[in-house]
Amino acid sequence: MLCMLVSMLAYQLSASFAKYLFTVLDPTSVTVLRLCFASIFVGLMLRSWRIFAKLKYIQWRNLLCYSFALGCMNMMFYHALVLLPQGIAVGLEFVGPLGLALFAVQKKSDVIWVIFAMIGVVLLMPWSGHDNISWLGVVLALGAGFCWALYIYFGQKVIRQNLGMHSLTLAIGLAALIWLPIGLWNNAQGILNVQYWGYAAALAILATSIPYALDLYALKYLNRLSYGTFTSLSPAVAALAGLLLLNEHLSILQWFALFCIMLASIGISIRNYYQVPKQGEGGETT
Template sequence: MLKFIHSIVNAFVMPNTQLTAICFMILSMLAYQVSASYAKQLIAVLDPLTVVTLRLCFASIMIFVMFRSWRIIKRLGDLRWRDLLLYSGAVALMNVLFYASLGKLPQGIAVGLEFMGPLTLALISIKQRMDLLWVCLAIAGIALLVPWQDAAQAHFSYLGAAYALGAGVCWAFYIYFGQRVAHQNIGMHALSIAICISALCLLPFSLAYNAEAVLNTQYWGHALLIALLATAIPYTLDLMALKRLSKLSYGTLSSLSPALAALAGFILLNERISTLQMVALACIIMASIGVTIGSARQKAEQLISPNDRSLNQK
């Protein structure tokens, strides 16, 4: 456990350039959580599918321009479309399910449950003795998030929890297929393609379900703001942070998302969560940090040759 605490301290003791990167990272996560709070207010007026569709439509334009993705058009015929389509499907479903959960759960709880997707994927990928601790913390986090005695009084929806966990599963698939798509060496253009495809796939369903809301221009400004806060600003800040941060530091900081979501929900939506649920979010965050550090340590060990390992043991 002392090694674990020492690793966390080392991850945050950084020069000024990395301190700037930490600020970028925190601002990125805050922008995304503010967008989620704003989206939740809009969901109360519209519906999750319409909000997601409008957001992705505007986000696709922003991302396309940001990354100058017209340069990838001539290479479209050479891409492996199976992985790209599965990646795009994960993006679409992840957003729809997450926004559906926001309509039924406090924001911090929705993000905490969604976070279980990538956390589970990370737990599967590492095999160390400390893994059992992170598994126990993650299980405890889920158990404590659910107000088993009186869900209605605690503003907890089991359907909303299912949506959030489903979004987490899609998030895990997003990571998995994102890594496969990364081997195609098209950089951030993969995200441009995925968001464009997601928007185009969801648009017909949204028009069939609630065409009046989709085509009502009074909501477009709100959707544009959500897209800006959830897409353009976070991705720009993340790119700036990644230039200065290691993957370990980036992954560790990302683990703070559920806490920032709870904070945004409290400040912007006046959403209150119980003490036990705060402990639950802390368990999930600690499990995520532990898995991030454990995964980084395992990769470092794999880079050491057998001979080097035997010399170190001597």
């Protein structure tokens, strides 16, 4: 449990750090630099050069969709962070995987979790009178959530190709290659400025290497229910990080909206845990 907590803290600290970097570098450049360094760090951590011999057997369509979803998810989320408080951006993005899980439920009684999720999203909309919410930011955050759902969907397909977790290395590397030309066209001077590379490397470690390593370790000891429940706390951790590090204050209504989204996620985690036949206490995540 401690590993999961540290993992979430590292990821949300990375989001706060990214918002700080946006004062000197645009979100597109920050995303591209993070993807580039993350691909290097994850490849070294997993020693992914061992799968080069298997590349000719890869189903590239699924891998490219997986990579494109990962890249778009990061790009849209970082652009949303410019326009929204961190907790709101994470809460709205969380709707993506939550919606994917909700589609898997079969009992009519589970409609309660759909209602909680919908209440949370509706209360976070700009029409609720929130001065710190923009429609563009909402669209970008929800788009990042949709890409997150696609990332999970195609990740499950890719990981079955006998690549194991090396599929993440390939996905991040391909995403970096896809977005690098766009980033250079957008701001080549910023991306090629080595003074930002140290910040980008630190961001990649906080956002990718540390959470990824700790999640893998935690999955050895936590069952799916515990893992899903802890992951559901991400919006609250993000909101607290935004409050403490970025002085982003949320209204009581916004906190209640995040609570509804988290409650829906916890509820669906419990439902899926007892609904899906268990093959073991541990699991894998992409």
